[in-house]
Amino acid sequence: MPLRSWSESAQSNADAQWDDFDPTLYVQKNYSTVLSVDETIISIVRAHFSDHFRRVSGPAVRGIDVGAGANLYPALSMLPWCDEITLLDRSKTNLDYLRHQLAGHDDVWEKFWRKLCLENAYAVLPGGPWARLSDVAKVELGDILEPVDDPGRWQTGTMFFVAESMSTSTEEFHRAVRHFLEMLAPGAPFAAAFMEHSQGYSVGSTWFPACDVGEDDIRASIGRSAESVRTYRIGRPGEVRPGYTSIVLACGFR
Ligand SMILES: C[S@@+](CC[C@H](N)C(=O)[O-])C[C@H]1O[C@@H](n2cnc3c(N)ncnc32)[C@H](O)[C@@H]1O
Numbered sequence: 661m662p663l664r665s666w667s668e669s670a671q672s673n674a675d676a677q678w679d680d681f682d683p684t685l686y687v688q689k690n691y692s693t694v695l696s697v698d699e700t701i702i703s704i705v706r707a708h709f710s711d712h713f714r715r716v717s718g719p720a721v722r723g724i725d726v727g728a729g730a731n732l733y734p735a736l737s738m739l740p741w742c743d744e745i746t747l748l749d750r751s752k753t754n755l756d757y758l759r760h761q762l763a764g765h766d767d768v769w770e771k772f773w774r775k776l777c778l779e780n781a782y783a784v785l786p787g788g789p790w791a792r793l794s795d796v797a798k799v800e801l802g803d804i805l806e807p808v809d810d811p812g813r814w815q816t817g818t819m820f821f822v823a824e825s826m827s828t829s830t831e832e833f834h835r836a837v838r839h840f841l842e843m844l845a846p847g848a849p850f851a852a853a854f855m856e857h858s859q860g861y862s863v864g865s866t867w868f869p870a871c872d873v874g875e876d877d878i879r880a881s882i883g884r885s886a887e888s889v890r891t892y893r894i895g896r897p898g899e900v901r902p903g904y905t906s907i908v909l910a911c912g913f914r
Pocket of ligand 1: 673726
């Protein structure tokens with residue numbers, strides 16, 4: 661599908677067809693194998709979370725994956741430490757996908773878990789990840805652009821390819837980043853991934869909007885609501901699909 665110009669495709673989050681998002685096609689296209697970009701993301705996030713929780717062990721940890729959609733590896737990356745993981749999304753088709761995966765996961769996700777297991781905290785999880793994920797994860801309909809009901813409720817969080825991949829509006833991008841961080845308790849470790857300078861993307865024949873932000877915009881947006889953040893540029897331009905310049909991974913502490 662040809663890329664559209666920004667003016668032709670300007671779309672707010674509310675304009676996009678989230679209930680037409682096809683999770684099966686999305687997984688086939690993006691997660692049927694562990695791409696080298698995912699392997700790099702996993703290695704950084706795995707170290708970020710396990711280094712933190714090795715130093716800081718405490719009572720119950722609640723995690724949240726915002727815009728979880730059809731990707732289980734952000735939730736899996738928090739699993740060893742969480743008694744509860746909220747999988748938040750506004751798309752009914754993606755929420756159904758997540759519910760089905762909790763009832764019986766597809767084989768593709770085993771490969772992602774094996775990459776996480778290169779760190780001991782994951783490898784030694786009693787009984788493996790799947791029964792535990794079904795126990796602790798709850799799938800929730802929600803909109804990250806709405807005001808946060810319960811600020812600071814979660815002690816860790818992830819948000820992968822959401823804030824910049826939900827709208828062409830820069831204001832909505834910043835609002836999603838701010839709300840994600842407001843959900844987290846002060847000092848909570850987080851990981852968020854972004855497609856830099858994305859021009860939008862299709863899932864099957866449905867087009868979804870994206871916001872044109874660069875690494876500096878991403879770092880500045882996060883920096884306004886976080887104690888610290890470090891960003892990483894991952895992969896080559898267009899390695900995963902046409903129409904973006906790099907994956908930017910941000911890891912930090914609220
Ligand atoms: C590009 S997909 C990313 C999915 C997944 N996190 C991943 O890593 O592949 C964007 C996700 O954001 C969700 N989304 C879009 N607008 C949202 C909103 N306002 N609040 C919460 N989730 C939203 C979509 O339904 C979709 O699952």
